Every structure is written in structure tokens, then in C-alpha cells.
Amino acid sequence: MTLPRRIMGIALAGGFTLAVGALSNTSVPVGAGDSAMVRLAWRATPARVRHCRALTPEELARIPAHMRRTEECTETTLPYRLTIQLDSGPPITLSVHAAGAREDRPMYVFQEWRVLPGFRTIRIRFEREPAPAGGAEPLSDTPALLVLDTAAVIAPRQIALVGYDADLRRLVLQARPAP
């Protein structure tokens, strides 16, 4: 192999190796720009409503003696209505149901909104839907109504996190307070 070809071979191998290194460490924009974000994330126990009815004598007769109960109960959970209003924008309303195919798991709220950085007012209502008529009183650790009406200065690329404090039983904002 001639010397020029040997040099070209080494240069090609070196160039390829350096290209691997360059592509392995490439700084790219990932979309945020200077925007900020309001993120709602919490977990709450839904309100449970028990519906019970007495079994008829015919129904009881069909059940083996050792399995007979006088009444049959089913349990449902009540959804919450989540309303968010950022600054003077239109309020956005969402229905939050308990998780799981049978809706017997906790409720999870996870919503994100891109906002411009700066002074922002945040109004959030998390309100339980009324129980159907004739049902028992709902059982819940979560209040029927949670409200957050606050303002904050959100820095560029900062995420203002709104969560639920189960000890204080209220929504809380983790961001710098408004001046």
C-alpha cells in the first residue's frame, strides 16, 4: 500500500471516529425556549358511596345457607371536577375519575400548561361531583372542595408545581411568591 493511501486510510478512520464522538455529544434545542410551566400533580383518595339493598326471600333462597347476607352492597366513587384558570384566560374544566378499570383506585391529577414567565395568577377548583340521590353519605379523606387562588412570579424555564398536601388538606403551590 502506498504512503498516500496509508495516510488517507488513517485520516478516514480518524474522521469517522471523531464523527462518532461529535454525534455522541451534540447540543440540541429541546423545545422549552424561555417558557415556563404550571404543573398540577397530586394524588387524592376519592369519595366512596355505598349503595345497599335488602335481598328478597327468593334471592336468599337461591344462595347457599352459609353465604346468606341480609343486604347486598356495591361501592362507587365520585368524580371530581377540576377547573383551572391561568391569568384572565378562559377556565378549563376537566373531570377526574378514580383510576383503575373499576374506578376503585386513587385519583391522579397530572396536567401541564406552558406559560410565559413572569407574574401569573393561578385559580384552581377541585370540586367533588354531587352524590346521586338516595345514596348514603360519601366517605372520603379528601375535602369536597379544594381551592387555590394565588399569584406567583414564574421564572423562565421554571416549573410551578401545584400539589395536594394531605396533612394540611389543601392545594399548595411550590413557586416563588409574588412580590
Place this chain on the structure above:
Amino acid sequence: MHLSRPVEAGIRRLLSRVDAAVNRLYGWEGNPLYQSGTIAAALLLIVTVTGIYLLFFYRLGDPYASIARITDQWWGGRWIRGLHRYASDAAVVAILVHAIRLYAQGRSWGPRALAWVSGVSLLALVMICGWTGYVMIWDVQGQLLAQEGARLLDRLPIFSEPISRAFVSEAALPSAFFFLNLFLHVALPIGLGLVLWLHVTRVARPVLLPPKRLAWVITGALTALALVRPVVMEPRADLASLHAQATLDLFYSFWLPAAMSLSPDAVWALTLIAWVVPALVPWWARPRAAERPPASVVDERHCTGCEQCYLDCPYEAIAMLSLPGEGQRMVARVDPSLCVSCGLCTGSCAPMRVGPPARTGRDQLAQVKSFTAGEAPSADAIVIVACQRGAGGITAAAGLDGAKVYPVECVGNLHTSSIEYLVRSGVQGVLIVSCPPRDCWTREGVAWMEQRLYHEREAELQARVDRRRIRVVHAAAGEHVEVRHALAAFRAELGAMGQTEAEADVSVQRACDTELTTSGSS
């Protein structure tokens, strides 16, 4: 015409130029494009070894800090981490080159479908391994990959709790997260090993590592890269902030910026397309049923049970079976579901009774006869036996610089009796131009051909044939000039040897066969 054929032909044209250029720089023995599969395996081996070392220093309690400590170790941490990363990057390139080559060569369908689909799965597994590896570092790239992965998984109706909630703040991050991620990063390579086994399970004598020299050159180059351009620590993940800019490894995270701007449904749809379309290549790229070459057939009445075709088959498509009612007599039998119709068994069979229909040794001999019958070979004539898939592309013409070109599908399935016939019928010399051995479409065709010519592998070239009048050279499809040079050098050597005498009665005798005694054409 099949839609895939023009695409394959276009890629082959491009590859032939690139191969020829790289061969000029490194020689075919050192051409990494011919070794892409084995290079990928070697790189994954480097990744595994360096990964085991790095594992000793990784701490689940504070992943970022532990990797920062590794990176600070200039003597035994930084460059090993760099080698781990760059080898995994190069492995992606090698796998892609390997896949593109095999697709362009039409080596993806039929019995090779298992190797193809498992290969596509290997690439998917490698990508997921890389994903978990970057999450382990827990820098900005790791955070973005974790959050995007959670966003995509949340779209699937299998988790009752949104996984994305785990990444709302450092406090919310479950302690088991890094353990689970580490478990995946360690367990997936084990699965990768199993899929690799599946990948090569249908080939005989799989070659898993490149030649030592090439392996060391690649390892050295990547180590040098790790030293010259060491991997640095990027900013720590910050779940309370958005990121405008991030340093990404584009081999593994190229999709991230686009995916972050798309809905999860769109990303899943694109992911599915990106996996399914390549995985289904064996079905959409295969020729129509009428165009598929038929599997080899053994004429069991004339099979001597020598086992040579069974030993030579590169796809383990031939088995030796005892014939019922015939005592201990063994015969070869081809499994059509495993046979790729490469025809290598044709060259193995001394009695010329094995091979795809119309491509057996007997058929080849008839073709050689008609080739030489057209015109009496002159005393200074050279015949170039050229592989249609390589050989500088000279098979497109009938001749080259005064030599006649005899095109063959693969020199590996050319029966030695055909070469014997050419030499003894009076040609001055036979120049056999094969593809470079590591680029042989039939895997072992060139190796078996050389052993049959020079190392008495069955069915060997008979001792009576003057081997000085036979020359074997290797040339890729784009190496036209190299073939001309080889021809000129061979012609000069033959000129010094003097004239050859044509035999009046060329008798090519084979075991169990007397029908093939034939008259010479000169």
C-alpha cells in the same frame, strides 16, 4: 417488477463504489464494511466488559454523584466510561450497515427471515439498553429520556397510576426507580445475548468476532477517542425546571426533540412503523413465488454418503439420513425450508448429483462445453471466471482486454470439473475472480472454492490439472481496475510459462459417473 428491487439495486451501486474505495485504502481484509456484523458483536462485547467495570462504582443512592466520581478518575474511570459510550454508539452504526448490506444483497427473506427479524429486534433491544443507560446517569439527557418514556408509557392502558407523576419533583421520585432502571440495563443485555444466539442459529459455523487486527484497531480508535474527547458530566437532572438545550447522544436520543413536540399517539405510531416496516422486510422484499430460486435437490440413487455437502452447507440445510431397507447406507437430504439455494453443495459433490435444479455440476459442465464450443480457444486465451455479484462488474461484458468472461452465479458453487475442462481444453489460463471472501453472498463460497482448488477439499481439482494456469483474485463489484491489473499480471506470468497444449479428448471423470466422458472442443 417488484418495488424493492430498484431500491436494492440502488443501494448495491452505492455500496460497490464505497466498498471499492475502502478496499483501496485498507484492502478487503481490513474493510470494516465487510465485517459489520462481527464488528457489532465485538463492540457489544466491549460495552459489556466496560459496563461490568463501571457497575462496581455505580451507586443507586446518588447516581449522578457516583458517575461524576467515575468521570473524575482519569486513570481508570473516565476513559472506560468513554469507551463504554463510544463503543455503544459505534455498535448502532455497525448494526445499521450490516442490515443495509444484507437488505441490498437480498439476504433477508426465506430461511433467512429468522435472522433478519431477530436482527431488527437486536437493534431495538440495543436502543432500549442505551435508553436505560442514559437514564442511569441522571443528567439532563437522562431526565428527558425518563420523562418522555413515562409520557409514552402513560398512554398505554396498563398502569393505574400515571408514571409521569414520579418525575414531578425529586421528592416524588420513588427510591425503586433507579434500581428498576439498573435492573433493566443489566437484564436487557442478557436478553440481547439470547436474541444474538437466535440470530445465528440457522447458520453453520457462525463468525461472531472480526479478525483480531481489525478488532484491535477499532478498540484502539475508540479508546483514543475516549482519551481525546472524554465524556464530560452534563448538568444534573432538575425536575423543577424546563430545559431549553441539552447535550444528547444522537445515536440513541436522535428521536427525542421530535418526540417531545408530538403527541404520545403519534410517537407510538411512528415507533411502530419504524419497527414493523424493517421487521417485515422478509415478507415485502422477497421475490414473487415464481421468481424464487428453487431449493437444492439430492439425487439419492447416486449419493455416495460422503457427507461433503452436509459439511459444506453454510445454512445447515442438509442432513445425512439412513435409507430404510438399505442397511447402513447414508444419503444426504435437503430441507427446502432451510435451503437458500446458494448452490454451494453443487461444488461439494464429486458425482455432480446435488444442487438446485438446472444448476448441478452436470449442468455447469454442459454450459462450459457450450461456452468453449462457440470458438476454439486460442493458445494465448485467458478465460475469466467471474462472480456476477462482484468481480469488478465485468460480467456485464463478454470480454475484458482480450480475455473471455465466463460469468458464474458464485465461484463457490462452481464445480472444479468445469475449471478442469477449461484448462484442459486449451486455454492459456483461468482467472477466477470472486467477491472478497468476507462479502461472499453465500457466506463460505470463496473459502470452499480455494480449498477445493488448493487443499484437496472434496470435490477437489484433479492433480492432473496444472494449477499454475489457474489464479484466484478477489474483487468487489466496483473494482474494475483491479481486475484489469490482475489480468495483466496473470497474462505476463502465463507468457513466461509458454504455450499450453489442448487435449484432443478431454475426459472429466467423476465417481459413480461414466456418462460425462466427453470430447474436447479443440
